[in-house]
Amino acid sequence: DIQMTQSPSSVSASVGDRVTITCQASQGISSWLAWYQQKPGKAPKLLIYAASSLQSGVPSRFSGSGSGTDFTLTISSLQPEDFATYYCQQANSFPPTFGPGTKVDIK
Amino acid sequence: QLQLQESGPGLVKPSETLSLTCTVSGGSISSSSYYWGWIRQPPGKGLEWIGSIYYSGSTYYNPSLKSRVTISVDTSKNQFSLKLSSVTAADTAVYYCARVTMVRGVPFDAFDIWGQGTMVTVSS
Numbered sequence: 014d015i016q017m018t019q020s021p022s023s024v025s026a027s028v029g030d031r032v033t034i035t036c037q038a039s040q041g042i043s044s045w046l047a048w049y050q051q052k053p054g055k056a057p058k059l060l061i062y063a064a065s066s067l068q069s070g071v072p073s074r075f076s077g078s079g080s081g082t083d084f085t086l087t088i089s090s091l092q093p094e095d096f097a098t099y100y101c102q103q104a105n106s107f108p109p110t111f112g113p114g115t116k117v118d119i120k
Numbered sequence: 121q122l123q124l125q126e127s128g129p130g131l132v133k134p135s136e137t138l139s140l141t142c143t144v145s146g147g148s149i150s151s152s153s154y155y156w157g158w159i160r161q162p163p164g165k166g167l168e169w170i171g172s173i174y175y176s177g178s179t180y181y182n183p184s185l186k187s188r189v190t191i192s193v194d195t196s197k198n199q200f201s202l203k204l205s206s207v208t209a210a211d212t213a214v215y216y217c218a219r220v221t222m223v224r225g226v227p228f229d230a231f232d233i234w235g236q237g238t239m240v241t242v243s244s
Contacts, residue, residue: 047230056234
């Protein structure tokens with residue numbers, strides 16, 4: 014199985030901050046990476062697929078980049094509703110695997 | 121719009137079989153060539169893919185769970201189901217059903233629509 018790691022595991026930030034989360038795959042996954050946002054008690058929500066494609070309805074302050082083994086999720090200007098945990102998922106090969114998550118909380 | 125809803129017992133005894141159903145509303149499970157999947161999340165932990173099914177019935181399981189998992193589809197009821205046998209406390213989790221995106225038409229792609237999740241506790 015492809016192992017996914019994320020850094021940092023948590024980040025404290027303020028409204029308006031630029032936040033960057035990284036995800037690394039244990040082997041190359043081309044651009045087949047997805048990002049999800051999960052709030053407490055809620056299901057994950059797809060933000061980005063294919064590394065950089067914004068899911069319909071997701072604000073443009075979210076962006077994704079990367080290919081191969083290293084990927085980045087950027088929130089350009091953090092909003093109050095963005096405080097959540099973010100997960101990456103490799104969608105390159107069977108079985109799909111998720112990263113351990115990055116919690117974004119209020120500074 | 122398309123919605124998914126999980127249902128099933130919230131408490132299962134050790135060694136028994138966990139059974140959950142996902143009901144799809146707002147669209148037909150078989151009218152579009154989507155894969156449908158189950159994902160779980162133990163309390164306070166990360167996400168684990170359990171398996172996916174095509175509307176025709178083809179199934180794909182996580183090798184770590186394959187010996188205990190069965191996923192099936194009932195197109196007449198617009199539902200798909202999960203059975204996990206010989207459960208232990210390690211199977212305690214929130215179980216989500218979800219739709220796999222159609223970007224590439226593979227069963228392990230991103231999940232674009234999720235149910236709200238249902239908590240299943242394994243305890244005697």
